[in-house]
Amino acid sequence: MGYYKHGVSIGLLQINSEFVLSVKAVGTLTHEDYQHLIPMLEVAINKIDEPQVKVLFDATEFTGWEMRAAWDDLRLAVKYGSGDKKVAVYGNHDWTGWATRVGKWFMSEGQVESFNTYEQAVDWLCEPEMAL
Numbered sequence: 001m002g003y004y005k006h007g008v009s010i011g012l013l014q015i016n017s018e019f020v021l022s023v024k025a026v027g028t029l030t031h032e033d034y035q036h037l038i039p040m041l042e043v044a045i046n047k048i049d050e051p052q053v054k055v056l057f058d059a060t061e062f063t064g065w066e067m068r069a070a071w072d073d074l075r076l077a078v079k080y081g082s083g084d085k086k087v088a089v090y091g092n093h094d095w096t097g098w099a100t101r102v103g104k105w106f107m108s109e110g111q112v113e114s115f116n117t118y119e120q121a122v123d124w125l126c127e128p129e130m131a132l
Contacts, residue, residue: 023055
């Protein structure tokens with residue numbers, strides 16, 4: 001029997017001394033996925049004391065969005081994107097490079113980069129902050 005899985009899972013990781021918001025997208029996201037995701041994400045974000053967080057986005061099983069879901073994602077990025085300190089996207093896809101360039105438009109203070117592997121993403125995400 002075949003099945004098709006899609007959706008988003010969200011968690012909190014501690015990597016060494018860093019707390020990181022972990023996001024994994026699977027399959028093609030739908031508008032219905034965002035209808036379930038957005039209220040849960042808003043509750044989690046509103047409970048974070050530190051306004052800027054580090055995000056580790058696993059795109060290894062992510063294949064994209066339906067059109068309406070892409071709009072939902074854009075609205076979410078506009079609303080919350082400026083609260084991210086660093087976003088590391090990893091997954092060996094051709095589109096992750098241009099997707100991170102688009103993501104930079106919505107991050108007024110933070111950084112977003114794409115990587116092929118989990119290890120590369122974590123190394124960058126958790127590297128010591130440089131004092132200005």
